[in-house]
Amino acid sequence: MSNMHITGKEISYLYVCQRKLWLFHHGIRPELENVNVQIGMHIHETTFTREEKDIPLGDVGVIDWASFKNGYIHETKKGKTPGKGDDAQVRYYLWWLNENGIQISEARIHYPKIKQTKTVLWDNEAKSRTLKDMEDCRKVINTEAPPSLHEYPYCKSCAYMEICFS
Numbered sequence: 001m002s003n004m005h006i007t008g009k010e011i012s013y014l015y016v017c018q019r020k021l022w023l024f025h026h027g028i029r030p031e032l033e034n035v036n037v038q039i040g041m042h043i044h045e046t047t048f049t050r051e052e053k054d055i056p057l058g059d060v061g062v063i064d065w066a067s068f069k070n071g072y073i074h075e076t077k078k079g080k081t082p083g084k085g086d087d088a089q090v091r092y093y094l095w096w097l098n099e100n101g102i103q104i105s106e107a108r109i110h111y112p113k114i115k116q117t118k119t120v121l122w123d124n125e126a127k128s129r130t131l132k133d134m135e136d137c138r139k140v141i142n143t144e145a146p147p148s149l150h151e152y153p154y155c156k157s158c159a160y161m162e163i164c165f166s
């Protein structure tokens with residue numbers, strides 16, 4: 001049985017690839033995964049110059065920047081394609097914050113490479129979706145073996161490519 005702890009990154013993998021979610025959660029980390037994380041950190045570091053950066057949310061993740069008095073958080077993404085996984089990840093952070101007594105109503109996802117910003121609101125629907133995401137994540141993680149291989153268009157740029165297709 002797997003540890004039930006879920007991170008924001010894992011919630012996003014639920015939408016990207018459930019096999020990736022399983023592999024990541026079970027500690028299988030190809031070197032490229034670490035490089036991608038470093039690129040993401042670099043983009044984040046060069047995008048904002050505010051003081052309130054890198055705010056840890058317990059064990060679930062780290063938010064890039066927050067304006068607590070105005071009720072919103074920021075997340076920066078290195079990709080060029082906004083996706084459902086990004087939305088789910090910030091909804092999870094919003095859930096965690098509100099569960100811990102920090103009333104935050106909005107997340108702004110920044111895509112510096114395409115100069116776009118997306119807003120995700122925290123409301124009852126967002127809460128329901130987050131609880132469902134957490135349940136679905138646990139179901140994937142708790143299987144004995146990784147979900148079977150499915151080829152996606154983005155597999156060729158996935159850090160797990162060699163593990164999945166060699």
Ligand code: SF4
Nearest residue numbers: 017020155158160164
């Ligand atoms: S290579 Fe494709 S199937 Fe394998 S983890 Fe990545 S996205 Fe999923």
